Amino acid sequence: MTMCNITLNGKKTKFLPGKTILENTRDHGVKIPVLCSHEALKPYGACRLCIVEIEEQGRKQIVTSCNSHVRDGMKIKTHSPRVQKIRKTLVELLLARTPEAAVEQQLARDIGVKATPYPEQGELCIMCGQCVRTCREIVGACALDFVHKGSKRSVAVPFFRDSKECIGCGSCVFVCPTGVVSMHDEISDVRGEPERIMDKWETRLPLQKCSSDGNVFATRRMLEHFARKHEVSEGFLETCSHCLRKGNTK
Amino acid sequence: MKIKKMQDLNKLKKSGEQQLFPSGIKITVGLATCGIARGADKVHDAFKKELQKQKVKATVVPVGCSGWCSREPIVNIIIPRMPKITLGDVSEDDIPGIVRNLKNRHIPESKILYRTDAEENIADGRVRKYASASQAATSGKIPAYGTLPLFKKQKKIALRNCGLINPADIQEYVARGGFKAAYSAVTGMKPEKIITEVQRSGLRGRGGAGFPVGKKWEMARQAEGKKKYIICNADEGDPGAYMDRSILEGDPFSVLEGMIIAAFSIGASEGYIYVRGEYPLAVKQVTKAILQAKRSGLLGRNMFGTDFSFNVNVEKGAGAFVCGEETALIASIEGYSGEPVPRPPYPVEKGLWGLPTCINNVETLANIPVVLSRGGTWFSRIGTGKSKGTKIFSLVGAVERVGLVEVPMGISLKEIVYDIGGGIAGGRKLKAVQTGGPSGGCIPKRLADISVDYESLTKAGSIMGSGGMIVMDDRTCMVDVAKYFMSFLKDESCGKCLPCREGTQAVFEILDRITRGRGRTKDIEQLKDVCEAMSQASMCALGKTAANPVLSTLRYFGKEYDEHIKKRRCSAGVCSALIRFSINADKCIGCEACRKACPCEAVSGKPRKMHKISVKKCIKCRACYEVCPVKAVEIR
Ligand SMILES: Cc1cc2nc3c(=O)[nH]c(=O)nc-3n(C[C@H](O)[C@H](O)[C@H](O)COP(=O)(O)O)c2cc1C
Ligand code: SF4
Ligand code: FES
Numbered sequence: 001m002t003m004c005n006i007t008l009n010g011k012k013t014k015f016l017p018g019k020t021i022l023e024n025t026r027d028h029g030v031k032i033p034v035l036c037s038h039e040a041l042k043p044y045g046a047c048r049l050c051i052v053e054i055e056e057q058g059r060k061q062i063v064t065s066c067n068s069h070v071r072d073g074m075k076i077k078t079h080s081p082r083v084q085k086i087r088k089t090l091v092e093l094l095l096a097r098t099p100e101a102a103v104e105q106q107l108a109r110d111i112g113v114k115a116t117p118y119p120e121q122g123e124l125c126i127m128c129g130q131c132v133r134t135c136r137e138i139v140g141a142c143a144l145d146f147v148h149k150g151s152k153r154s155v156a157v158p159f160f161r162d163s164k165e166c167i168g169c170g171s172c173v174f175v176c177p178t179g180v181v182s183m184h185d186e187i188s189d190v191r192g193e194p195e196r197i198m199d200k201w202e203t204r205l206p207l208q209k210c211s212s213d214g215n216v217f218a219t220r221r222m223l224e225h226f227a228r229k230h231e232v233s234e235g236f237l238e239t240c241s242h243c244l245r246k247g248n249t250k
Numbered sequence: 251m252k253i254k255k256m257q258d259l260n261k262l263k264k265s266g267e268q269q270l271f272p273s274g275i276k277i278t279v280g281l282a283t284c285g286i287a288r289g290a291d292k293v294h295d296a297f298k299k300e301l302q303k304q305k306v307k308a309t310v311v312p313v314g315c316s317g318w319c320s321r322e323p324i325v326n327i328i329i330p331r332m333p334k335i336t337l338g339d340v341s342e343d344d345i346p347g348i349v350r351n352l353k354n355r356h357i358p359e360s361k362i363l364y365r366t367d368a369e370e371n372i373a374d375g376r377v378r379k380y381a382s383a384s385q386a387a388t389s390g391k392i393p394a395y396g397t398l399p400l401f402k403k404q405k406k407i408a409l410r411n412c413g414l415i416n417p418a419d420i421q422e423y424v425a426r427g428g429f430k431a432a433y434s435a436v437t438g439m440k441p442e443k444i445i446t447e448v449q450r451s452g453l454r455g456r457g458g459a460g461f462p463v464g465k466k467w468e469m470a471r472q473a474e475g476k477k478k479y480i481i482c483n484a485d486e487g488d489p490g491a492y493m494d495r496s497i498l499e500g501d502p503f504s505v506l507e508g509m510i511i512a513a514f515s516i517g518a519s520e521g522y523i524y525v526r527g528e529y530p531l532a533v534k535q536v537t538k539a540i541l542q543a544k545r546s547g548l549l550g551r552n553m554f555g556t557d558f559s560f561n562v563n564v565e566k567g568a569g570a571f572v573c574g575e576e577t578a579l580i581a582s583i584e585g586y587s588g589e590p591v592p593r594p595p596y597p598v599e600k601g602l603w604g605l606p607t608c609i610n611n612v613e614t615l616a617n618i619p620v621v622l623s624r625g626g627t628w629f630s631r632i633g634t635g636k637s638k639g640t641k642i643f644s645l646v647g648a649v650e651r652v653g654l655v656e657v658p659m660g661i662s663l664k665e666i667v668y669d670i671g672g673g674i675a676g677g678r679k680l681k682a683v684q685t686g687g688p689s690g691g692c693i694p695k696r697l698a699d700i701s702v703d704y705e706s707l708t709k710a711g712s713i714m715g716s717g718g719m720i721v722m723d724d725r726t727c728m729v730d731v732a733k734y735f736m737s738f739l740k741d742e743s744c745g746k747c748l749p750c751r752e753g754t755q756a757v758f759e760i761l762d763r764i765t766r767g768r769g770r771t772k773d774i775e776q777l778k779d780v781c782e783a784m785s786q787a788s789m790c791a792l793g794k795t796a797a798n799p800v801l802s803t804l805r806y807f808g809k810e811y812d813e814h815i816k817k818r819r820c821s822a823g824v825c826s827a828l829i830r831f832s833i834n835a836d837k838c839i840g841c842e843a844c845r846k847a848c849p850c851e852a853v854s855g856k857p858r859k860m861h862k863i864s865v866k867k868c869i870k871c872r873a874c875y876e877v878c879p880v881k882a883v884e885i886r
Pocket of ligand 2: 572589590742743744745746747748750751788789790791792793794
């Protein structure tokens with residue numbers, strides 16, 4: 001593949017044309033702050049922290065590096081004074097929204113922001129959209145989406161109640177950088193059966209007992225979902241991976 | 251009948267002309283939303299009833315908005331061999347009298363606004379007379395259409411048929427030269443040739459960004475895809491703006507014809523009109539128009555007997571401002587929530603369902619048939635060097651004549667406000683003009699000579715936008731204005747990207763603080779920082795332009811911000827936390843009007859004695875201020 005000739009922060013270098021600016025700079029060891037980007041997900045371009053200044057044919061422009069591709073002859077500045085100033089304002093604004101979020105505090109420290117001058121709102125979610133996108137792009141359940149506009153925007157399941165789409169796989173819990181999405185397993189008061197509760201999504205799902213060792217290991221709906229998705233027999237997924245590995249299938 | 255040949259179109263034209271210039275008496279009532287809001291539907295029905303009752307033979311026809319919205323309901327009376335007479339402020343009670351006089355071919359003068367002796371049809375440049383010069387002369391004192399200051403400086407291209415034709419009757423549109431351009435284009439022109447003609451005209455998109463239409467079409471033509479789409483953007487979310495609504499309600503066929511020509515040029519086979527759900531009448535009119543066009547073979551398979559097929563669907567939006575942004579609009583049609591996605595890829599490459607899609611505004615499309623029928627060169631002679639043609643503005647606010655005006659680009663702001671708009675209402679003074687909708691800017695009085703075109707407005711810190719124009723008098727507080735627009739934008743931000751979501755909220759809170767007298771000196775610096783971050787780093791143009799109302803008021807009215815912050819004063823007398831009401835002893839006549847009007851007994855005083863306002867009890871509701879007959883109540 002022919003490489004692109006790039007000037008990165010004043011130094012001449014070569015970039016891979018098929019990759020984004022962010023991926024290329026990472027390969028070159030240059031660190032650009034990001035919040036919404038995740039290597040397993042499509043670029044989303046919402047946090048805008050990854051902005052860089054590019055110059056082409058004398059035209060300067062600020063673009064987000066996570067979803068911009070490289071072109072031959074591009075001059076890229078990842079930390080120009082202009083970029084730094086805007087990035088600082090963005091971090092201050094987000095710090096005002098989520099003063100308690102650890103990722104945000106770390107980011108502020110990295111960038112040298114001590115406190116936010118803007119009124120604090122005490123939210124927990126940083127609106128990176130990773131849970132929504134994981135659920136849609138990776139899991140394929142499409143159980144989550146954004147609701148409301150502007151600063152009232154939040155993530156929810158349809159109509160804010162027990163979701164039929166949520167399969168209780170816990171990917172959202174895993175991917176959330178703030179820890180605001182959580183789940184726990186318990187024995188249902190009503191049915192006396194083990195259940196998984198997706199705390200933020202107000203959804204309860206029955207858990208499956210392993211056909212071999214009798215321990216609960218996943219929600220039934222998740223097993224059905226993946227059996228359908230990967231076209232395996234449902235019975236195959238009735239045994240936990242632990243027992244499967246040992247060959248203890250029934 | 252399906253239109254296949256020019257003769258078919260001419261036949262339709264003939265019968266349409268008979269309706270436009272009938273042999274009997276004809277009455278038209280402006281039944282666009284602006285008319286209905288002022289009771290025009292009742293006037294329309296009353297005419298029908300009264301004509302029957304008094305046994306007078308005349309047809310009553312609904313038409314669109316003719317532009318003078320503050321004088322609605324507007325009624326036109328066409329009596330053969332007489333100038334057309336336009337009446338304003340017509341009420342139900344006037345109808346029996348008008349009908350009685352009709353019997354003697356007489357129209358009572360009291361409600362007459364103007365007369366029309368002849369009409370130019372901009373689509374072909376031909377003039378059609380209602381009455382001969384000598385007959386017109388007998389109309390005496392009634393001013394003629396072209397001589398009225400409101401209309402003199404206007405040039406109606408996109409609004410050419412609004413208020414003249416029955417929007418629900420395809421024949422009348424054809425009678426005004428309609429579908430001739432589409433016919434010639436589809437049957438006789440190469441797509442590339444049409445695009446060249448549009449490029450020659452210099453027409454730029456009227457939806458806000460002002461992107462050259464010919465260039466967009468060329469890109470869409472060259473884009474590859476198994477199917478292509480054309481979308482008409484009729485989302486019109488700017489508060490106070492109703493240009494596109496008027497076109498759709500008053501002349502929906504012009505938009506359809508524009509879409510047909512666009513579709514043929516870029517190679518699209520399907521079109522969408524994305525219209526906001528709050529425009530029920532517009533939705534009804536375009537839906538009707540599509541049905542009629544289909545029946546006449548002006549939409550559908552093998553149009554005009556060629557192998558070109560094209561269909562149009564109507565899609566209703568749910569009223570989010572951001573859905574006017576093209577990528578959000580596409581998401582909305584696809585059934586997702588209306589949120590922008592990063593561009594590139596642009597819709598012309600990858601749009602609706604991932605296929606090449608050309609999006610144009612209503613007004614842009616309504617211009618297209620005239621561009622083709624009169625030629626690009628003709629069109630490019632109107633306007634300035636880089637801004638060609640005309641632009642519709644909804645002229646609202648503190649101006650004498652509120653309404654919809656279409657002016658050639660390059661006209662001065664002053665001419666629009668003073669000549670066309672009749673100056674500031676109530677004899678007050680002009681302070682600023684806000685152009686470009688919520689993300690536009692405020693142009694101060696001292697720049698009133700500015701030429702209204704894309705470049706000049708942008709240079710002055712505002713934008714052309716889609717054509718909102720709000721005139722503000724000396725009682726307007728500019729900090730309050732900025733706060734108002736920011737409050738709109740923060741609610742309408744989709745919330746996807748950080749700078750716009752948090753930025754509009756933060757700016758609103760700072761402005762709110764300032765108007766409440768809790769501003770701090772460093773607030774100005776903070777406003778500028780957030781504005782820079784929003785305009786440089788937002789994902790879509792909503793956030794990118796959201797700073798304009800703040801930056802332009804800071805630029806021209808910085809002193810007012812200082813006054814609010816440092817002196818805790820609002821000299822326009824708007825910000826209630828910063829003002830005090832008092833009674834001027836020299837003026838007060840002790841009439842008690844204010845004492846009676848005050849809802850919280852803050853005013854004291856005996857009859858014929860000087861009255862006083864208790865600062866403690868006053869809630870600053872302005873009731874006394876509005877009611878005082880001698881203007882003795884003062885705001886400080
Ligand atoms: C927040 C936002 C709102 C918009 N609203 C409208 C609208 O209501 N109508 C419109 O025609 N264009 C609107 N636009 C502009 C469109 O994105 C697009 O540029 C336009 O429809 C293209 O048509 P044109 O080239 O004919 O102007 C809006 C843009 C933004 C960013
Ligand atoms: S700029 Fe505003 S409206 Fe546009 S994507 Fe960002 S948050 Fe949404
Ligand atoms: S990482 Fe690029 S916008 Fe969030």
